[in-house]
Every structure is written in structure tokens, then in C-alpha cells.
Amino acid sequence: MLRGGGRQGHRAGSGTTCGEVEESMGILSGLKSLGLGNLEDVSLFEEPKKKEAEKQEQVAAPKVQEKDLIYDRSFVCPVCDSSFTSKVMKSNKAKLLGTDADLRARYEGIDAAKYEVVMCPVCGYAALMRYFTGITSSQAKLVREKISQTVRIPPSQGETYTYEEAIQRYKLALVGSVVKRAKPSEKAYICLKYAWLTRGYLESLKEQEAKADEKRVAEWETQENELLANAYKGFTEARQTEMFPLCGMNEVTVDYLLAVLAARFQDYDMSVRLLSSIITSRTANSRIKDKARDMKDQVMLDMKKKQQQQG
Numbered sequence: 001m002l003r004g005g006g007r008q009g010h011r012a013g014s015g016t017t018c019g020e021v022e023e024s025m026g027i028l029s030g031l032k033s034l035g036l037g038n039l040e041d042v043s044l045f046e047e048p049k050k051k052e053a054e055k056q057e058q059v060a061a062p063k064v065q066e067k068d069l070i071y072d073r074s075f076v077c078p079v080c081d082s083s084f085t086s087k088v089m090k091s092n093k094a095k096l097l098g099t100d101a102d103l104r105a106r107y108e109g110i111d112a113a114k115y116e117v118v119m120c121p122v123c124g125y126a127a128l129m130r131y132f133t134g135i136t137s138s139q140a141k142l143v144r145e146k147i148s149q150t151v152r153i154p155p156s157q158g159e160t161y162t163y164e165e166a167i168q169r170y171k172l173a174l175v176g177s178v179v180k181r182a183k184p185s186e187k188a189y190i191c192l193k194y195a196w197l198t199r200g201y202l203e204s205l206k207e208q209e210a211k212a213d214e215k216r217v218a219e220w221e222t223q224e225n226e227l228l229a230n231a232y233k234g235f236t237e238a239r240q241t242e243m244f245p246l247c248g249m250n251e252v253t254v255d256y257l258l259a260v261l262a263a264r265f266q267d268y269d270m271s272v273r274l275l276s277s278i279i280t281s282r283t284a285n286s287r288i289k290d291k292a293r294d295m296k297d298q299v300m301l302d303m304k305k306k307q308q309q310q311g
Helices: 050-058 137-148 163-179 184-208 214-241 251-264 268-279 286-310
Strands: 070-076 083-089 096-099 105-107 117-119 126-128
Touching: 117 163, 126 163, 126 184, 137 163, 163 184, 184 214, 214 251, 251 268, 251 286, 268 286
Parallel strands: none
Antiparallel strands: 070 083, 096 105, 117 126
């Protein structure tokens, strides 16, 4: 007969006879008597294979390359009729990571601001893409007279634009907007995007250098601040003198941007007024209303801190 027991080991001086089960029993003990002794120690459930050794230490996803997120787009210069190509971001391929308070979009693997300016390498006419072809004959004449006759454009040879190249392009776009007497909104929009580019440049410097040069960082921070101050001034003027949409933005979006810029320059009363108008607006969606509420709370805190410091 089969014997079972809770004790471990064999009884001293005795063996296991046919029909007996060893006292060190497992749930499959006894299979040997059925000719299946090799299966007595089999595991009922397989151990998971650590997800293929954590997917072989989780094969690192290939890093997104900036060169794969841009392409060469053909343009015809409205000033000198030259054909050329300019590098443009593939907006449908770039992954959006988030948005800064002043609406700067941040993407994985690319700084979108680097590819916003279209520049003719022949005559030096440059503008943000949305404005490049919208130039009148009288404006084109001004560009030819005041820019094209003396400008020298260094050739671009890389697969992408460097920050230094992008900065040159923005400078030409900005001086071009002054020369052609562009509307305040266009000049403000260039300043805004140029400020975003400067911020991206600073971020890249800090990533590349263990300890970025403090003086250099301070200079670029000052430039970003100056550009945003000009953007604030230009959009404030444009809101009073131009029709919406401004630079593709509706009234609510422009007011939110102005509120953010006003807060940056401690024009708190203006910021609160604009944010309050958004919160009570019938046309603003719930998303921007929520952002306006959060922004207003922060502005009120900043106002309180400033009052305490002054008091």
C-alpha cells in the first residue's frame, strides 16, 4: 500500500519498495512507479522568461535624428525670381513634447524655430515662411535697394541648420521686416520666434557643456528678454491697429500670449485684465480657460510677492 507522511528523508536502514512512495514527497512523487520518473520534478508553471531578458536589456530605441525630420522645399524668391531650396520641418513627423508658457512648442529631436525662416541665398530676402511670398512690389524694391546690393550670404553645407546659421537667418528676416515696413504683428512674430530660437540655443549649450560659460549664458538670456520685450510691444500695437487673426492666431490666443508676456515684464495689472477676459469669454474653449486660471493664480502670487518686497 502507498505510504505518505509529513517527515522528510528515508527511515534509517530501509529502502523504498515497489508500491511505496518515498517519504520526501512532492506532488508528483510516485511517477517513477508508472515509468515516468524523469517527470517527477517537472515544474507545473514555467517561469516567465523575464520578457526576453527585459527585451534584451530593452534595446534602446533609435534616437530621433534632426536630419530625418526636415526636407528641402523649393521656393521662388518674390524679390529676385531666383529658385532655391530651404530646409523645412516635417511637422507631421515631429513628436510634440509640450508647450512653454509663451506658446513655444517643444519637439523631440528638433528645434522647430530653426526652420521657420525662408531665406533667398541670392538676394538675401528673408521672412518667416507664412510671410515669404506676401511681399508687394514696392516692398521688394526696398529690399533690393537696402539689402540685396550689399548682402553676403555664406553657403550652408550641412544636413541641418546650426543655431548660428538659424540666428543669421532671423537677423535677416528681422532687418528685412524693418526695411520693407512690415506690420507690427509680423515684426512681433519674428521677435517671438527668434526668442524661442535663443532659448533653444541656450538649452543646447547647457546640454553640451558641463558648465556653460556664465557670461555667455547671461548675454543670450539678455537677448531673449529683449526679443520678448519687442514681441510684447509689437503685439500690443498690432492688437489695437490690425484685424484678427494676427499671425494665424485668434483674439483669445493673442490675449493669452500678451498676458504671459505682460507677467514676464511685471505688467501685472495688464496680465490680470487679459486673463480675466479670457476666463469670462464666450468664445474661449475650456482648455485655454483652464490655462488662463492657472496663469492668473500665478500672477496673483507674483504680485503679492512684489508688494511684500516693496513693503
